Amino acid sequence: MxxxxxxxxxxxxxxxxxxxxxxxxxxxxxxxxxxxxxxxxxxxxxxxxxxxxxxxxxxxxxxxxxxxxxxxxxxxxxxxxxxxxxxxxKYGICEACSLEIEPKRLEVVPEAKRCIKCKEKNV
Ligand SMILES: [Zn+2]
Structure with a gap:
């Protein structure tokens, strides 16, 4: 980002x-x-x-x-x-897998703590 x-x-x-x-x-x-x-x-x-x-x-x-x-x-x-x-x-880093959170996701949910994959897996 x-x-x-x-x-x-x-x-x-x-x-x-x-x-x-x-x-x-x-x-x-x-x-x-x-x-x-x-x-x-x-x-x-x-x-x-x-x-x-x-x-x-x-x-x-x-x-x-x-x-x-x-x-x-x-x-x-x-x-x-x-x-x-x-x-x-430390913004924009997934708390579950430590990878970058998709910028598109942050545009919609700027306070997101997890990336889409982790959110879907609910880890
Ligand atoms: Zn993740």
Whole structure:
């Protein structure tokens, strides 16, 4: 992979990182204790002015957000790891077989950790 391609992919990763961080920040906060972990904001449950129904709705919304938060958090982790690898010059190397990951694959999934063959074999 040449430098130009690498630069292009880095740009893609950084855009995605920004987007994911923004999405996550809209309903969650970074866990100060565990790296890569985010915590969905707890629902605000009003005491006096909220009806039971309103509170139930807020809890329901919270429960809907939990799996979304988890998915975004995992994706953000992969992207940040890919960016770290770029800085270390280890980007684009398959973690399973140590060969170069196909540039075409990286264009589609810039945070990929394994080449197509290893992914298909699921090693
Ligand atoms: Zn491989």
């Amino acid at each position: 040449d430098k130009k391609e690498l630069k292009q992919l880095k740009k893609l990763l950084e855009i995605e990182k920004k987007k994911l961080t923004k999405d996550l920040s809209s309903f969650a906060e970074k866990d100060p204790k565990r790296k890569w972990n985010w915590l969905t904001n707890l629902p605000f449950l009003g005491e006096d002015h909220s009806s039971v129904d309103e509170n139930a709705e807020r809890i329901e919304a919270y429960e809907t957000l939990l799996p979304i938060e988890h998915t975004l958090e995992i994706r953000l982790k992969k992207i940040e790891e890919a960016l770290i690898k770029m800085n270390n010059g």
